[in-house]
Amino acid sequence: QDKNIRPLNLAGHVGFDSLPDQLVNKSICQGFCFNILCIGETGIGKSTLMDTLFNTNFENFESSHFEPQVKLRAQTYDLQESNVRLRLTVVNTVGFGDQMNKQESYQPVVDYIDRQFESYLQEELKIKRSLHNYHDSRVHACLYFISPSGHSLKSLDLVTMKKLDSKVNIIPVIAKADTISKSELHKFKIKIMSELVSNGVQIYQFPIDDETVAKVNTSMNGHLPFAVVGSTEEVMVGNKMVKARQYPWGIVQVENESHCDFMKLREMLICVNMEDLREQTHTRHYELYRRCKLEEMGFKDTDPECKPVSLQETYEAKRQEFLLELQRREDEMRQMFVQRVKEKEAELKDAERELQSRFEQLKRLHADEKATLEDKKKALEEDQVSFGKRRAAAQLLQGQSLTANGKKDKDRKK
Amino acid sequence: NMSGSRYRSRAPRAGKSHEKEYVGFASLPNQLHRKSVKKGFDFTLMVAGESGLGKSTLVNSLFLTDLHKDRKLLNAEERISQTVEITKHTVDIEEKGVKLKLTIVDTPGFGDAVNNTECWRPVTDYINQQFEQYFRDESGLNRKNIQDNRVHCCLYFIPPFGHGLRPVDIEFMKILMDKVNVVPLIAKADCLTPGEIRKFKERLREEIDKCGIKIYQFPDCDSDEDEEFKQQDRELKESTPFAVIGSNTVVEARGQRVRGRLYPWGIVEVENPAHCDFVKLRTMLIRTHMHDLKDITNDCHYENYRAQCIQTMASKMSSDNRVESPIPILPLSTPDVETEKLIKKKDEELKRMQQMLQKMQQQMHEQDL
Numbered sequence: 127q128d129k130n131i132r133p134l135n136l137a138g139h140v141g142f143d144s145l146p147d148q149l150v151n152k153s154i155c156q157g158f159c160f161n162i163l164c165i166g167e168t169g170i171g172k173s174t175l176m177d178t179l180f181n182t183n184f185e186n187f188e189s190s191h192f193e194p195q196v197k198l199r200a201q202t203y204d205l206q207e208s209n210v211r212l213r214l215t216v217v218n219t220v221g222f223g224d225q226m227n228k229q230e231s232y233q234p235v236v237d238y239i240d241r242q243f244e245s246y247l248q249e250e251l252k253i254k255r256s257l258h259n260y261h262d263s264r265v266h267a268c269l270y271f272i273s274p275s276g277h278s279l280k281s282l283d284l285v286t287m288k289k290l291d292s293k294v295n296i297i298p299v300i301a302k303a304d305t306i307s308k309s310e311l312h313k314f315k316i317k318i319m320s321e322l323v324s325n326g327v328q329i330y331q332f333p334i335d336d337e338t339v340a341k342v343n344t345s346m347n348g349h350l351p352f353a354v355v356g357s358t359e360e361v362m363v364g365n366k367m368v369k370a371r372q373y374p375w376g377i378v379q380v381e382n383e384s385h386c387d388f389m390k391l392r393e394m395l396i397c398v399n400m401e402d403l404r405e406q407t408h409t410r411h412y413e414l415y416r417r418c419k420l421e422e423m424g425f426k427d428t429d430p431e432c433k434p435v436s437l438q439e440t441y442e443a444k445r446q447e448f449l450l451e452l453q454r455r456e457d458e459m460r461q462m463f464v465q466r467v468k469e470k471e472a473e474l475k476d477a478e479r480e481l482q483s484r485f486e487q488l489k490r491l492h493a494d495e496k497a498t499l500e501d502k503k504k505a506l507e508e509d510q511v512s513f514g515k516r517r518a519a520a521q522l523l524q525g526q527s528l529t530a531n532g533k534k535d536k537d538r539k540k
Numbered sequence: 541n542m543s544g545s546r547y548r549s550r551a552p553r554a555g556k557s558h559e560k561e562y563v564g565f566a567s568l569p570n571q572l573h574r575k576s577v578k579k580g581f582d583f584t585l586m587v588a589g590e591s592g593l594g595k596s597t598l599v600n601s602l603f604l605t606d607l608h609k610d611r612k613l614l615n616a617e618e619r620i621s622q623t624v625e626i627t628k629h630t631v632d633i634e635e636k637g638v639k640l641k642l643t644i645v646d647t648p649g650f651g652d653a654v655n656n657t658e659c660w661r662p663v664t665d666y667i668n669q670q671f672e673q674y675f676r677d678e679s680g681l682n683r684k685n686i687q688d689n690r691v692h693c694c695l696y697f698i699p700p701f702g703h704g705l706r707p708v709d710i711e712f713m714k715i716l717m718d719k720v721n722v723v724p725l726i727a728k729a730d731c732l733t734p735g736e737i738r739k740f741k742e743r744l745r746e747e748i749d750k751c752g753i754k755i756y757q758f759p760d761c762d763s764d765e766d767e768e769f770k771q772q773d774r775e776l777k778e779s780t781p782f783a784v785i786g787s788n789t790v791v792e793a794r795g796q797r798v799r800g801r802l803y804p805w806g807i808v809e810v811e812n813p814a815h816c817d818f819v820k821l822r823t824m825l826i827r828t829h830m831h832d833l834k835d836i837t838n839d840c841h842y843e844n845y846r847a848q849c850i851q852t853m854a855s856k857m858s859s860d861n862r863v864e865s866p867i868p869i870l871p872l873s874t875p876d877v878e879t880e881k882l883i884k885k886k887d888e889e890l891k892r893m894q895q896m897l898q899k900m901q902q903q904m905h906e907q908d909l
Contacts (some may be wrong), residue, residue, distance in 0.1 A: 134631040137604040141827035142583075143636040144547030148831035150569045151550045158568050181563050207566040208552035237880035253850050258839050336578055397564040402547045417681045463893060477907055483663050
């Protein structure tokens with residue numbers, strides 16, 4: 127019944143061109159949210175840069191160089207510009223790069239990012255969920271602060287960025303860029319980008335698929351990584367107070383494009399691509415996390431051709447399968463039990479028979495012995511009787527002989 | 541005036557970057573605007589009601605095009621035992637750079653047969669199917685190109701010839717109110733005088749309330765809007781349900797060429813607010829609340845469907861222990877009481893069997909001594 131989708135010409139103004147505005151109005155009502163992760167060594171200027179970018183004074187405190195492990199500190203702020211409300215979360219690493227052994231330094235960062243993905247996934251999997259109200263804590267942009275050595279990336283930088291490039295949009299920046307001269311900076315940028323490319327690190331590219339912003343984004347992609355200077359202090363330059371750092375040899379102005387790339391960073395990160403950063407996080411990084419997690423849990427995707435008609439049917443099929451399996455196992459168990467009972471019965475019967483035959487044997491032995499004893503007894507009795515007879519005869523004889531002897535004696539005396 | 545003018549965007553004008561306090565995130569609404577235009581929009585509108593109430597004509601009038609060329613109309617005999625069909629038409633339309641993929645879902649045969657018991661079933665089945673497809677897509681591993689074919693709004697046409705809601709109307713709206721945004725309309729309103737329309741609307745509103753039918757409610761406009769806007773918003777809300785007239789023909793009226801219906805006694809102009817509520821409907825449906833209709837569908841109706849679906853599966857699962865869920869959902873908490881009892885029973889049976897075996901073994905052992 128589904129006809130091919132065909133383009134249709136409208137005979138007048140229908141009015142659905144207001145759809146983007148309807149969407150925008152709703153978003154303004156709801157407010158926006160954005161989460162930035164700053165990774166960099168202690169003292170490199172993460173907090174100052176955030177203060178400068180967002181024109182405010184976030185709660186900052188100096189960290190020590192003696193943290194035993196890398197930690198992450200997240201702080202959320204509600205900002206407003208015109209009628210647009212932004213819930214901004216700034217996450218800073220604490221103690222990054224300070225330990226002697228930095229092999230596990232990336233792990234707390236990866237864990238933090240994964241935890242936010244996991245939290246969103248849990249909400250998505252709930253039975254009663256409220257995604258439109260959910261405070262999205264997933265990291266939308268990761269500013270990686272590169273030390274201004276002027277030579278190349280540090281090994282820690284490479285290792286860390288490699289672990290993060292499939293989880294978050296990485297925007298590398300060269301921190302404290304007021305210590306590098308223009309020519310050194312040019313070489314430094316080229317070296318950094320070539321090291322990233324040759325090691326397969328995927329940093330965030332400003333999108334060039336939308337004609338409205340393709341030109342400015344393409345040009346900015348060529349200036350990466352941005353060399354930034356941050357400052358919340360103001361210095362009088364000309365007749366204006368500007369954000370700057372005052373040195374004996376001159377004043378470095380934060381918002382002067384020939385002094386550093388701060389304006390470029392602000393333009394790209396906030397004014398042009400903030401929404402794209404959020405979208406990439408959701409459609410690319412989060413989806414990757416979700417897919418891996420679900421595969422781990424054992425779910426597989428069936429390809430579209432063999433998808434059954436209804437989810438209920440899929441479920442019914444699995445259930446039938448399981449019930450049959452259960453039935454089979456039950457039958458098996460029952461058979462086994464019957465078998466074992468039979469075996470035991472047979473064993474017991476054998477034992478009984480054996481006992482019976484032994485009993486018979488013993489009985490016979492007993493009877494034989496008894497017979498033998500009877501014979502012996504009889505013989506003994508006969509002996510006794512004959513002995514008795516012989517004794518009686520002997521006694522008689524003795525008596526007769528005595529009497530005869532006595533008579534003889536008497537006869538002599540006369 | 542709200543009906544004719546462009547919808548007002550609340551996005552702030554571009555800030556001045558040299559100003560002291562400038563940060564720049566006030567451009568976020570514009571960034572969002574730009575991206576949404578690039579992505580394009582989609583909308584699915586369902587029309588339901590008996591044949592001959594002007595559904596197709598109204599859709600053509602709303603979108604200023606002819607979506608139903610060469611369609612075949614059935615005669616009465618053919619409709620005696622007609623079943624309700626679901627037909628879909630999708631078109632791509634564009635206005636001032638904004639692309640819209642519009643799908644119109646029609647329900648020919650609804651209420652036309654002699655016996656209309658459960659004539660709503662094909663409609664709810666269709667709506668559920670779209671929800672289910674979306675649910676499955678959303679739960680899959682690869683979610684790159686999910687299409688949203690869910691029904692965002694259902695225009696229900698009530699005939700103007702009676703006194704109010706009929707049983708079929710009440711039943712249909714009650715069954716659909718939890719699945720889709722229902723917008724009831726008084727069809728062919730050019731057969732009612734203004735007084736009659738007023739009474740009819742009152743009657744309908746009363747009956748809708750009494751029967752507990754939840755139709756689509758316009759959200760309240762923001763308190764910081766100006767008084768003129770708030771007044772118009774009030775008027776819009778008070779004139780529901782809208783009494784509409786549609787037309788496929790263009791006539792000459794008051795020196796202009798307009799969509800209308802030509803009668804011996806005068807010309808009915810579709811877009812004349814004094815003649816009918818067509819303009820209010822168009823404003824609401826397309827110009828001001830189209831996105832809200834989509835949001836309510838996504839945040840309420842779809843979520844309800846999804847929760848119900850999962851709970852049905854979950855209750856089946858708990859009686860069958862350890863069945864693998866075909867879609868990812870959170871592992872369930874404790875199984876219910878019935879299952880517990882069953883498990884206990886089986887455990888005890890096993891224990892008894894073990895004891896019997898042990899006894900027999902012992903007996904044998906004793907006899908050996």
